[in-house]
Amino acid sequence: MAVSGNQAAVDLVELALKATDAYDRPDLSSKLRFTRSRLADPSVRVLVVGEFKQGKSQLVNALVNASVCPVDDDIATSLPTVVKHAESPSVTLVRESESDSGEPRPAERTAVPIDQLAQYVSEAGNPGNRRQLTYAEVGIPRKILAGGLVLVDTPGVGGLGSMHGAATMGALPRADAVLLVSDAAQEYSKPELDFLQAARRLCPNVACVITKTDLYPQWRRIVELSTGHLTRNGMPAEVFPVSSTLRLHALKLKDDSVDGKALQQALMDESGYVRLIGHLQRGVLGRADDLDRRSVCQDVLAVCDQLAAGMRSELSASENPDEAAALIADLTRAKGVADELRQRSARWQVTLNDGAADLTSDIEHDLRDRMRAISREAEKSIDEGDPKDTWDQLAVWVEQQVSEAATANFVWAIERARWLAGQVADHFNGSGVESLPELNFGQGDFSSGQLRDLEQPVQEAYGIGQKLFTGLRGGYGGLVMVGLATGLAGMSLLNPLSVGAGLLFGGKTVTDELKRNKQRRQADAKVAVRRHIDDVIFQVGKDTRDMLRQVQRTLRDHFTTLAEEMHTSLSEAVASAQKAVRADESTRGGRARDLRAELDRIETLAVKARALVGDRVAAELGAGALS
Numbered sequence: 001m002a003v004s005g006n007q008a009a010v011d012l013v014e015l016a017l018k019a020t021d022a023y024d025r026p027d028l029s030s031k032l033r034f035t036r037s038r039l040a041d042p043s044v045r046v047l048v049v050g051e052f053k054q055g056k057s058q059l060v061n062a063l064v065n066a067s068v069c070p071v072d073d074d075i076a077t078s079l080p081t082v083v084k085h086a087e088s089p090s091v092t093l094v095r096e097s098e099s100d101s102g103e104p105r106p107a108e109r110t111a112v113p114i115d116q117l118a119q120y121v122s123e124a125g126n127p128g129n130r131r132q133l134t135y136a137e138v139g140i141p142r143k144i145l146a147g148g149l150v151l152v153d154t155p156g157v158g159g160l161g162s163m164h165g166a167a168t169m170g171a172l173p174r175a176d177a178v179l180l181v182s183d184a185a186q187e188y189s190k191p192e193l194d195f196l197q198a199a200r201r202l203c204p205n206v207a208c209v210i211t212k213t214d215l216y217p218q219w220r221r222i223v224e225l226s227t228g229h230l231t232r233n234g235m236p237a238e239v240f241p242v243s244s245t246l247r248l249h250a251l252k253l254k255d256d257s258v259d260g261k262a263l264q265q266a267l268m269d270e271s272g273y274v275r276l277i278g279h280l281q282r283g284v285l286g287r288a289d290d291l292d293r294r295s296v297c298q299d300v301l302a303v304c305d306q307l308a309a310g311m312r313s314e315l316s317a318s319e320n321p322d323e324a325a326a327l328i329a330d331l332t333r334a335k336g337v338a339d340e341l342r343q344r345s346a347r348w349q350v351t352l353n354d355g356a357a358d359l360t361s362d363i364e365h366d367l368r369d370r371m372r373a374i375s376r377e378a379e380k381s382i383d384e385g386d387p388k389d390t391w392d393q394l395a396v397w398v399e400q401q402v403s404e405a406a407t408a409n410f411v412w413a414i415e416r417a418r419w420l421a422g423q424v425a426d427h428f429n430g431s432g433v434e435s436l437p438e439l440n441f442g443q444g445d446f447s448s449g450q451l452r453d454l455e456q457p458v459q460e461a462y463g464i465g466q467k468l469f470t471g472l473r474g475g476y477g478g479l480v481m482v483g484l485a486t487g488l489a490g491m492s493l494l495n496p497l498s499v500g501a502g503l504l505f506g507g508k509t510v511t512d513e514l515k516r517n518k519q520r521r522q523a524d525a526k527v528a529v530r531r532h533i534d535d536v537i538f539q540v541g542k543d544t545r546d547m548l549r550q551v552q553r554t555l556r557d558h559f560t561t562l563a564e565e566m567h568t569s570l571s572e573a574v575a576s577a578q579k580a581v582r583a584d585e586s587t588r589g590g591r592a593r594d595l596r597a598e599l600d601r602i603e604t605l606a607v608k609a610r611a612l613v614g615d616r617v618a619a620e621l622g623a624g625a626l627s
């Protein structure tokens with residue numbers, strides 16, 4: 001769908017390319033070639049996320065009507081699985097890694113037989129992603145995927161409020177849409193609402209799916225309650241109640257009789273998938289198409305503007321030779337501004353470099369601050385109890401807090417990076433070209449940096465035997481000491497006094513040892529928490545730094561090219577206007593006619609660009625600039 005839907009856009013870019021080649025503007029041609037290559041990849045990524053065992057994998061299977069993602073009560077997904085269209089079924093395992101210096105290496109791709117997929121993507125076959133894969137890619141011939149729809153099944157291990165959840169968050173800014181999957185057993189939980197809130201800030205297209213409506217008769221009530229939570233929290237989203245089981249069942253029915261067909265239709269309707277697929281086609285693919293067309297329109301109009309700039313000034317100078325001097329002065333001034341924008345010391349470069357440096361240090365500071373607060377709180381709670389009894393609870397709490405903090409830090413980083421892009425673009429305001437590049441928030445598809453879980457410190461078992469031994473040791477010391485002293489008074493080594501002292505000393509030694517052991521456990525627990533938090537600060541901090549560096553590079557390249565284009569166009573405009581002034585009357589007349597014809601041709605291109613998005617949107621994009 002995206003391909004055919006955007007054929008008009010592709011044709012328009014081709015047409016514009018002919019023009020830029022004809023007018024010998026290789027800078028504009030390369031910009032359009034980039035636009036063309038962007039259009040050539042129609043992928044629209046939909047991330048399927050949610051707490052574990054909510055039916056994410058089954059949802060993907062039901063959408064494509066195939067068992068691509070392993071599903072079972074005890075088979076948990078451990079690796080993101082990317083499901084896309086392919087002529088014939090295929091499975092590829094992808095491992096992304098970086099060199100020691102942090103530069104990304106080319107991804108390793110290994111094709112494996114289709115029936116082996118489960119071994120790699122499930123917790124049972126690849127526990128904790130021991131194989132260090134980044135994701136699995138499944139190709140399958142399906143109509144629903146043919147338009148470029150790419151479904152990504154994510155692991156629910158650990159839940160949304162865990163570090164796995166935080167890693168899923170990292171894939172959001174690159175996703176075109178998100179489906180939050182939750183089953184109809186209960187209304188939204190706090191981690192789900194928190195996740196939604198963050199997801200909506202990272203990805204503009206988030207919808208909610210409530211699964212297993214066949215299993216829970218009270219699903220309507222749950223949908224109502226969950227929708228209420230969404231509204232109350234100020235994040236209205238579309239909610240799609242579905243039953244994957246019903247859809248898969250309906251698809252299996254082969255009865256061609258009238259009744260059979262009616263039953264199939266009834267099951268399909270009941271499954272809720274018609275609405276969900278409609279959303280994917282119109283709300284996700286359709287919207288991506290619209291965005292594509294918008295950006296093509298914007299790119300082509302910008303090219304038209306640049307091409308026409310020189311001709312318009314020459315024409316104006318030929319038609320009004322008296323005003324030519326003022327026109328040339330204006331153009332020279334504009335060229336001066338463009339020249340400044342090209343300098344390395346240009347104000348936008350300063351804004352970008354300083355902004356990126358500030359941003360990096362602010363984000364790092366924020367992360368450290370948040371983590372330090374968690375560390376302090378954890379240490380306090382360790383001091384208040386014995387880690388022997390409280391460790392499990394503490395570990396869950398720390399994991400949740402750390403993931404919440406890492407997520408908040410990440411969302412903030414992305415928002416500030418986008419804001420910085422706007423600040424840099426402001427320097428170009430009024431130049432007619434204000435488009436922002438697509439920001440690249442990450443190298444790979446998924447965070448490949450694996451975070452270790454919070455490890456429980458090894459605790460020495462201090463059982464009865466050991467207590468007895470410590471007690472005996474202390475008791476024996478006491479007995480001998482007092483026994484020897486009383487021996488001087490003529491008593492035997494074993495006398496009531498020395499035995500009493502032995503018992504006393506033994507008891508005290510055991511109590512002391514117990515206290516020391518508790519303190520050791522507390523100290524070990526603190527070290528474990530601190531080490532975990534340091535790990536997180538290191539990994540998350542590094543990911544964020546890499547991401548910001550990439551954003552900085554994208555913005556620098558984008559605006560440098562823009563400044564170059566403006567400079568070339570304005571230099572041409574000044575030269576053409578000067579040429580027009582020098583020309584004699586008759587040449588001027590002929591040239592003006594030619595110029596008007598050329599400008600008409602460019603205007604035709606601009607009209608086509610505007611037609612691509614409709615007049616209303618074209619007006620929004622500032623398409624009036626030409627006329």
Ligand SMILES: Nc1nc2c(ncn2[C@@H]2O[C@H](COP(=O)(O)OP(=O)(O)OP(=O)(O)O)[C@@H](O)[C@H]2O)c(=O)[nH]1
Nearest residue numbers: 052053054055056057058073076077156212244245
């Ligand atoms: N009755 C019914 N059961 C479902 C439905 N969707 C999923 N299930 C069952 O719910 C269980 C979990 O489904 P999965 O698709 O593996 O869930 P998941 O969210 O991918 O689980 P993780 O990847 O481990 O987080 C399986 O036993 C499915 O058969 C549904 O619509 N109806």
Ligand SMILES: [Mg+2]
Nearest residue numbers: 056057076077
């Ligand atoms: Mg799964």
